[in-house]
Amino acid sequence: MTIVRTPAEYRLALREIEYLWGSEPDTDEGKQLKEYLSAVDKYEQLLNEAPVKLRTA
Numbered sequence: 001m002t003i004v005r006t007p008a009e010y011r012l013a014l015r016e017i018e019y020l021w022g023s024e025p026d027t028d029e030g031k032q033l034k035e036y037l038s039a040v041d042k043y044e045q046l047l048n049e050a051p052v053k054l055r056t057a
Contacts, residue, residue, distance in 0.1 A: 002038075017036045020033040
């Protein structure tokens with residue numbers, strides 16, 4: 001997974017990060033961890049950039 005697009009994918013990526021946490025950087029697991037961290041970071045940035053819709057009475 002290199003892209004997180006939905007809340008469900010986000011939760012899945014967080015679980016994978018937790019599982020892979022502590023992996024050595026030069027291993028397959030370490031590379032996966034880096035990809036998941038990057039995907040989650042991009043998703044969180046998009047959430048923070050989304051315009052806030054204000055309710056009007």
